[in-house]
Amino acid sequence: MAENLKGCSVPCKLSLDQLQTRCRQEKVSCKLLGVSKNNINDYEVEYLCDYKRMKVSPSRVLKSTQTLKAVEFYLVKWKDYPESENTWEPRRNLKCVKLLRQFQEDLEAELRRRRKRAGGARLDPGVASSLVQRARQRQRLQRWEALLNATRNHKGRIFVRNDADLDGPPRDFTYINNYKTGDGIALTEVAVGCECQDCLGAPAGGCCAGASLHRFAYNERGQVRLRAGLPIYECNSRCRCAADCPNRVVQRGIQYDLCIFKTHDGRGWGVRTMEHIRKNCFVMEYVGEIITTEEAERRGHIYDRQGATYLFDLDYVEDVYTVDAAHYGNISHFVNHSCNPNLQVYNVFIDNLDERLPRIAFFSTRPIRAGEELTFDYKMQIDPVDAESTKMDSNFSLAGLTGSPKKRLRVECKCGVESCRKYLF
Structure with missing residues (x-):
């Protein structure tokens, strides 16, 4: 029987740290674990x-003459x-x-x-x-x-700090990197891509943006050059260009080190950047679970009773879907509101060209210093441009709401800027 067990192995249920502790408890040296007679x-x-x-006393035997x-x-x-x-x-x-x-x-x-x-x-x-x-x-x-x-699947690291109170991590929240689709919702993959050799310098047929009758979104430094309200069409998985193509910005993910921190003024968790961010640079996406507006209406009533909601309407062409980041989301889940924000929303299309399901990207509106809190306007609304608009859902709030979506109580704004509107809703 023993010869049949040669080469067999099973995983150990103890970590290396726990094995080291066990060795010290049993006074056993182990070279592989770094436990020796000198440090046992x-x-x-x-x-x-x-x-x-x-x-x-400085000595074991206390004498009356000792100090x-x-x-x-x-x-x-x-x-x-x-x-x-x-x-x-x-x-x-x-x-x-x-x-x-x-x-x-x-x-x-x-x-x-x-x-x-x-x-x-x-x-x-x-x-x-x-x-x-x-x-x-x-x-x-x-x-x-x-x-x-x-x-995370992005370059930027995530730090967590709480010097304000004794709260631990938020409960019932799962970090995700991409949209999570709800029941009956499917993201269709794009069927074609560009043939460009140089998407920025010599875009064939206008590259992906031109094929969709829109402008190329970025300059040579990856900064957005479109005004808010216009869509961004990035190169996709069917395109011949490489991963370093200048028309692949949002899909590379978060590039900056960011910190989730607890605020001292009652605004809950917030996010600040650990690095300097230039103007018009991509910072993060708003990620969550895609649900129908009917499901969003139902959840909205529940969230109102709980005192918070994270619903973002995807109403680029029609109000059909909503992103719910209450339980599934990325670091944008923790970004606070400001009446004078440093982030702006853009609709982005990459592998899915269904205009009812854009990706929501945040770009910096100005240079942002290292250590500065990142914010966007929960009531953000952009004037329509050729029947295109980007609007923040009136249900969206981290501050907490009560009442039905059609009858809301006014919620005090705590952003503290000089141009504060005093109320979120």
Whole structure:
């Protein structure tokens, strides 16, 4: 029987970190796991829970002639061990410089919030409890950040920060990169593509935009040169041009590092850029589940009772479909409203040319500094151009609505700009 099992293997249910911990628990050295006699007694600090300062003797045997020395101790939560195994450790035993710095920053922030001064041999129990909650929250957000970056298919990285409260990741939200179609809705693939050798310099037949009787959308730096309201027709999977074609901008996805952060003024989550963005550059798409307007009407009533909705009408030629980003979406799900926004909406067509189902792309309206919040106008409406228009659905809001779509209560705007209209709806 044994000879039949040669070459067989099964996946281990433990991670490498858990295997290292098990080796240290059992006092077993393992070269492959990096556990040796020199570090077998080293354990990883997960986070710090509390702090105290005590006077202790510098030697094991306390003599009356010896001077007591003040020593700092930290209550340590050890990775892969239950909280019942937490231990007080002197500062000299801890090599986790980053966690020590983070603990100090959290402590100072919590004392400022409580309007208390630092000092004393022990922390107030309420302060210590808040520090533990903050450490646990940071872990949840770090896991969510890792999940978002493992899911994304675009170059731009996603960061997550929350210094405003103790909220963790939003519940019941799944990150997606492309439209998710609802029941009975299908995206038809384009049948033809361009034959261009140089889509920008020598477009054959006007390239994809010209074939659709429209203008080429981008300049040589990939900046949109059409006014809002005009459609963008990019090269598609049937075109002969390469992936670096200047008429392939939106389809390359998000190029900038962006940060999902919790606002301090009651606007919930927001998004800020970690990099400088030039004017007229593509930033992100609005992605979600495509549903019919009838289904959107039904969901709208439910979302109103919950206090928020993420419905965006695709009414480029007719009001047939809606994008719902409440539970399925990308980073645009978290972008806030502003009456003076730095993002503008464009309708884009690539592999699907059904004018009832455009892709919704956000382009910068001006240069945007690194660290600046990204916003767009939830009531954005563009004057029709040759019977073409792009309009934000009046149901769309992150601030929360009540009542039926035909009878809404006025919602106060919190964008804070000088030109604020004071109300979203």
